[in-house]
Amino acid sequence: MKKYIMALDAGTTSTRAILFDEEGESIFKAQKEFPQYYPKPGYVEHHPNEIWQSQLAVARECLEKSGIPSEALLAIGITNQRESTIVWDRKTGQAIYPAIVWQCRRTTEWIKEAQKAHPEISEKIREKTGLVFDPYFSATKIRWILDHVEGAQERAEAGELCFGTVDTWLMYKLSKGNCFVTDYTNASRTLLFNIHSLEWDEELLSFFGIPKAMLPKVNPSSGFFGEVDSEFLGRPVPICGVAGDQQAALFGQCCFQKGDVKNTYGTGCFMLMNTGNQAILSKHGLLSTIAWGIDGKVQYALEGSVYVGGAVIQWLRDELHMLDKAEDSEYFASKVEDSNGCYIVPAFTGLGAPYWDPFARGSITGLTRGVNKNHIIRAALESIAFQSRDLLLAMEQDMGQRLRSLRVDGGASGNNFLMQFQADLMQASVIRPRSIETTALGAAYLAGLSVGLYESMDSLEERHHVEMEFFPKMTREKREEKVRGWKKALEASFGFGKED
Numbered sequence: 087m088k089k090y091i092m093a094l095d096a097g098t099t100s101t102r103a104i105l106f107d108e109e110g111e112s113i114f115k116a117q118k119e120f121p122q123y124y125p126k127p128g129y130v131e132h133h134p135n136e137i138w139q140s141q142l143a144v145a146r147e148c149l150e151k152s153g154i155p156s157e158a159l160l161a162i163g164i165t166n167q168r169e170s171t172i173v174w175d176r177k178t179g180q181a182i183y184p185a186i187v188w189q190c191r192r193t194t195e196w197i198k199e200a201q202k203a204h205p206e207i208s209e210k211i212r213e214k215t216g217l218v219f220d221p222y223f224s225a226t227k228i229r230w231i232l233d234h235v236e237g238a239q240e241r242a243e244a245g246e247l248c249f250g251t252v253d254t255w256l257m258y259k260l261s262k263g264n265c266f267v268t269d270y271t272n273a274s275r276t277l278l279f280n281i282h283s284l285e286w287d288e289e290l291l292s293f294f295g296i297p298k299a300m301l302p303k304v305n306p307s308s309g310f311f312g313e314v315d316s317e318f319l320g321r322p323v324p325i326c327g328v329a330g331d332q333q334a335a336l337f338g339q340c341c342f343q344k345g346d347v348k349n350t351y352g353t354g355c356f357m358l359m360n361t362g363n364q365a366i367l368s369k370h371g372l373l374s375t376i377a378w379g380i381d382g383k384v385q386y387a388l389e390g391s392v393y394v395g396g397a398v399i400q401w402l403r404d405e406l407h408m409l410d411k412a413e414d415s416e417y418f419a420s421k422v423e424d425s426n427g428c429y430i431v432p433a434f435t436g437l438g439a440p441y442w443d444p445f446a447r448g449s450i451t452g453l454t455r456g457v458n459k460n461h462i463i464r465a466a467l468e469s470i471a472f473q474s475r476d477l478l479l480a481m482e483q484d485m486g487q488r489l490r491s492l493r494v495d496g497g498a499s500g501n502n503f504l505m506q507f508q509a510d511l512m513q514a515s516v517i518r519p520r521s522i523e524t525t526a527l528g529a530a531y532l533a534g535l536s537v538g539l540y541e542s543m544d545s546l547e548e549r550h551h552v553e554m555e556f557f558p559k560m561t562r563e564k565r566e567e568k569v570r571g572w573k574k575a576l577e578a579s580f581g582f583g584k585e586d
């Protein structure tokens with residue numbers, strides 16, 4: 087009988103279940119959206135039961151509709167939206183509060199106060215966790231729940247409550263409470279995990295007032311985590327791979343060597359560079375994080391993100407009505423030779439790494455009478471590549487190593503113009519794989535390696551098929567001219583939103 091791995095991909099807006107075969111080919115997929123809640127400005131929540139129910143539904147649908155018997159299912163791999171925080175009752179398995187989602191900014195003030203009272207804390211957090219002290223990560227979200235749900239702190243101290251990121255929550259549910267565990271990659275996004283000693287950090291736990299009793303056990307990303315109860319898929323199935331979504335994508339792209347980089351072009355862009363067995367502290371405000379733990383070894387990554395990536399194309403579509411579909415941007419951009427001196431800096435919510443200017447605002451510069459819609463669309467696509475380039479340069483500097491090639495995925499990586507321009511700007515080749523489901527693929531690889539469906543990481547590279555490779559072809563003069571223009575355009579955006 088042919089054997090399969092099922093990847094459960096618990097994303098931010100939908101859950102997916104994808105079946106992969108021995109070749110690493112995806113053969114069936116089911117997907118379901120779940121509701122987003124915005125109770126106040128800046129607040130983002132999910133309902134933990136809705137995540138669980140939709141994940142279970144797609145897993146079952148995948149088996150039923152594909153006709154593959156559960157006996158053929160060797161293992162399950164899980165990948166998930168990272169940092170989002172769930173606290174539940176250990177006995178009943180009921181969440182005591184909605185999931186506070188990674189995007190939620192509700193703890194901004196708490197952090198400001200903490201920084202005032204403890205000026206040294208941000209640096210300490212950075213050294214131990216590789217992260218910046220920001221509401222994005224789990225610790226202050228847990229703090230918020232313990233402060234706002236009556237009796238929660240006492241119950242947590244008495245060991246009656248569990249904290250988990252979405253992977254942990256799903257495994258708890260799937261195993262009917264038998265399995266309370268996470269993996270290194272998810273733990274490394276909490277602000278509580280020491281990425282060097284690979285342990286929950288006592289000093290940080292005490293700083294945040296979070297009892298250790300509520301934290302899951304932390305496992306390597308590939309290996310046995312626990313078993314799905316037979317009620318759910320017809321028989322017990324082992325869970326053998328877990329990683330947060332961006333790390334799973336890095337793995338799914340086979341970025342196994344130090345210096346390998348992937349960039350995911352979605353609403354925003356997420357770039358991760360494998361830094362080998364060393365956690366590199368960035369000089370440009372990038373994050374250091376655990377890429378994965380496998381075979382007793384841990385690899386690290388540098389991470390940075392572009393806040394507005396594909397979203398600039400959505401903006402052209404929905405606000406300026408220049409496009410019906412995001413994909414059409416390629417056609418319009420290719421109708422003109424260049425952007426005719428026009429630049430867009432989509433700093434709608436400020437600029438992150440490596441610029442770090444929360445007061446930056448968007449700009450369209452370089453306008454002359456001849457600039458038309460095609461030039462503007464082209465400039466918007468170019469802005470995605472410029473921002474990614476700047477992030478990559480920062481990574482190269484931190485790493486002291488030049489990029490060989492960039493592996494890409496995500497919705498906007500389907501845009502050939504954008505990918506060619508990216509290759510031109512970086513003077514490196516851009517590699518687009520055949521399977522753009524790299525996140526789920528990464529989870530399947532981690533699980534498949536553990537149960538022997540895939541023999542080794544080398545054998546995964548052999549399975550990794552390139553769909554298209556883009557080689558740089560722009561002249562040096564042209565490239566330098568474009569970069570000069572981009573830098574001037576950035577100047578127009580910096581600080582624009584600051585009150586005088």
Ligand code: ADP
Pocket residue numbers: 351352353354395396397398399400412413414415416496497498499500501
């Ligand atoms: P996410 O996972 O963040 O929701 P996706 O990976 O589905 O994002 O990518 C969707 C984003 O990419 C949208 O912002 C959309 O505007 C943009 N996008 C999708 N296809 C293209 C394309 N062919 N060209 C340019 N942008 C695109």
